[in-house]
Amino acid sequence: MPGIPTTASRSRTPPTNSALRGAPLLIRKKAAIAAAAILALSATGCAASVSAGTSSDSSNSRYGGTLTFLDPVAYTAFNVTNTLWSNSNVVPQLVDRLTYQDAKTGKIEPWLASSWDVSSDGLTYTFHLRKGVTFSDGTQLDAQVVKDNYDQHGLGDKAKGIAADSFFTGYVKSTVVDPSTVSITLSKPDAGFLQVTSIYRSGIVAKSTLEKDWNAQGQLDNLVGSGPFKVKSHDANNTTITLERRDDYDWAPQGFAHQGKAYLKEIVYKTVAEDSVRMGSVKSGQAQIARNILPTDEAALKSAGITVNSYSVQGEVNHLGINLNSKFVDNENVRLALQAATNRQELRDTVLSDSYGVAKSVLPQADHNFTDQSSYLQYDQAKAEKLLADAGFTKGSDGFLQKDGNTLGFTIYVAPYYQTSKKLLQLLSQEWGKVGVQLTVKEVDSGTYSTKILSADTAFNQTQWSRADADVLRTAFGSEYGFANKVANPELDKLLQSQAEAGTPDARQKIVTDIQKYLLEHALEIPLYDETQVFALAKTVNGFATEPVARAELYDTWLSK
Template sequence: MTPHMYAVRTSALLLTALLALTACGGGTSADADAESGEPVKGGTLVYAVNTEPTNLDPHASPQDITGLYTRPVLDSLVTLDDQGKIHPWLASSWEISADQKTYTFKLREGVKFSDGTVFDAAAVKANLEHIVDPKTKSQLAAGFIAPYTGSEVVDARTVKVSFSRPHSPFLAALATAYFGIQSPESLKKGPEELAKRVIGTGPFVIDEFTPRQGITYHRNPDYDWAPPTAAHSGPAHLEKLEIKLLAEDSVRLGALTSGQVDGIASVPPVNVKQLKADSRFTLQTKQAPGGNYSYYPNTAGGVFKDVKVRQAFRDGIDFKTVVDKLYFGVFQPAFSPISPATQGYDKSTETQWKYDPDGAAKLLDEAGWTGRDDQGYRTRDGERLTVRWPFLKAFAREQRDTLAQQIQAEAKKIGFDVAFDDVTVAEYLPKVIKGDYDLADFSWQRADGDALRNLFSSSSITNAEQYGQNQAKYTDKEVDGWLDDSLNTTDLAERAALYSKVQQKVNTDVAVFPVYVFNYVLGSSKKAHGIGWEPQAYPTFYSAWVTK
């Protein structure tokens, strides 16, 4: 997630209100070192990350890292491949009614949870009901199935799920870890217990989750229901899996190069070239689908209510050069709110707007910001052109705090005073609810182009009753119509055409300042093999193995 969507998501969890990104997909796997030979059974793989979840229950938590921590434990009804195709997993087949309001699933036989509970239709119903239960305080999953009206247990192996209207993104949502199927018995233990431990049917079982340290797992010896997209079947190769929290980039990289861990997340861009050149290690990258890391102007109030001012900010800053220099080409400059890896991405957005400081100056003149104060900032009627940016610096990752400072310096050249407000997590949410900000920033990983609906539908604007991802507070009837139409069809081409219109319109209206496309950069020892990827750019460990 990711500052700042990760930071935003964390604040939400602490405040039980924030709805935020992305998500994890199905169970695809790719060998990191194909020529390494037959997998070795046993051993422990240690993997270091730079963030941790505050809540292990993916039904409640919106954090990306929650998906990473729980995917080894939780299977899903279906899985999603990189081309957007849905495959069976715990569900062996499904049918969609003619009006696209009802999904009927046939379930696999012989599946059981690690606590001994049998997986059946009642378990599926219990999970979906848990997600939409207000007591769960779901910050993400419930929003993915807003039209859900209920589930019917037809028989032990058949469950019927109903919606009040067509809802085409449902299957893709089911493939995420946020809809991972948990033991119905464990769901009865309540939110406090689920925040510390989840129980599923997956290839691993949690031993212990220790905040600020990490999480350990052991192999589920009974596992025999991997999806057809997986690299192997049966139990996991590893005997044990350990994920350690090492927040500092230098510490995490040092742990890898010294042999203390087998792999790390988020290799610092400055060290990518160095790691590539070292024969002891393998470097893998995966471009993340979903929302790019972007800045979202508050279009409903403040200085960015004026589209000319928004366009001046976007066009007057050389985002491409800043991104290229800071990230050494590891992250690509963004031009659309969604990444090229997302179903429905419109490549034509890459030429829709460009860096134009002279044009930006003219736009500010036209908007009335013609004066200059003694520090060189634009003024109008004695008021400085100030952009208020609540920034959770403590949660900044991928050098986003450094990036923000560089953008601040570039903005000053065209007359904007970008003022950071280093807020606490307790202070952030009230500002978003009240609209007391000019700029917000986050990324949000999700394989489905329906991410656009969450980011720009007027129904996704935050208010006192809900937290939505539309932090631009953007409202447009055409965009709302296209996004609603996208829910009515499962045809990927039709949906892509609608998503293209949305991308073009929000760029025209400057409802987003795209910054960069996030790439998950994974470094591993040559002793670690088979670390795979989910479609939403998270590593998977089901087919992983280690050599001595």
């Protein structure tokens, strides 16, 4: 049987000072708009004033209150598979999954499924469902609705405009054994499948949601889950969203800090793009949590008595993905040279903060499958220059390398999802310029960006996949999955499939280590830094936690009176 994570009690993701993720690029507004946003927050009475919290509050006193959560990135469609950071901090409060992954240990524990069995050949997973679970529309959780959810993920639904989910590649079918038992069949063993049942994008939704087409499923009012909160209201553009507690909720994983209904009465999510407004709102008590704290704001917030926590994002490191169909990068010496010309320590120390880890592999240091491959990632200008010379490049009159009359140059676009992207890429341009490589940094709107990064003319794009399992590498690089390099690589595909079919956790880890080495030996990506999410928490916030890929969990969160 594949190396399946075992069931264990869970501890919540602890904040770390050497953690992970660069967050979305913030949309700047004029001062007048910023002032208006502050007034709007005040006028809506988002929350009570901040006062010193105390962890000694009795359990009963923890219930109640409204928490306001500020996000710089606009909310888009609320399909459960939407991985946009803003959306995926809301959806986990509304939907539950079959299983839950302990962020600290990586172990899988029961949730909507009270237990499960895996066949000896690793092809069949049978889940026994928890009884008494209801969706927010009052309907019951049963095997049929789980089957219908997983069929939409694994097979898609052309009539509804729903594509198959790449995380479910290998899915064959689900079978209703009885009302509380569902059996899932795979085409080949997949050691990471049980973990797929725990991720936020695999949240189980009600029949009323599944019956709608893709676009309608993305409308917030149509998202019906079994989570501890439900949608109360939202404005036309989803710039303000209010969730209210479900008082009948009583099926949290046993590893959570409490059972029964959530502590908070309501959660208000607001889109606030301007940094100063978000920071000022937390300082003044108009809001309790702000996501995406700029590295330059961390010290000032701490000095004002605001808690600043960074949380590890398991999955890939933040890196430059490489399209091998693009000019020059099909040459391995060029890619290895750019790897050596990238000064990761300088990037972290200049653009980021101590909250971010320096990349030491293709997986972040906090990832359970990480092995230190920093020997491949040492900054070495002389090595880079020699590799480029060996590739036949010579320096032109403008200082940049040339070959056959063509300048060794690339255009890269600022990623609108990472707040530090522009400054980081500009510094990277300077670093590569030292070895004669021209890197032109351009900034475009998000729609244009999505088109540009798919073009063969664009060799590099700043990216990252979040998933707390080694199979994230197959999701990203496999020919049947993300196909990151856009060129078939049978040797890599074989390694990626082998880790999924490994018979034991130790055997799987050995293969995963080989994959990390392979990707760096051939410079199939250029790691930048370990992914991090940084949150500012008001003094009144207690019990805040995130799941393995740093999406907020607010079930155990409470506000000091």
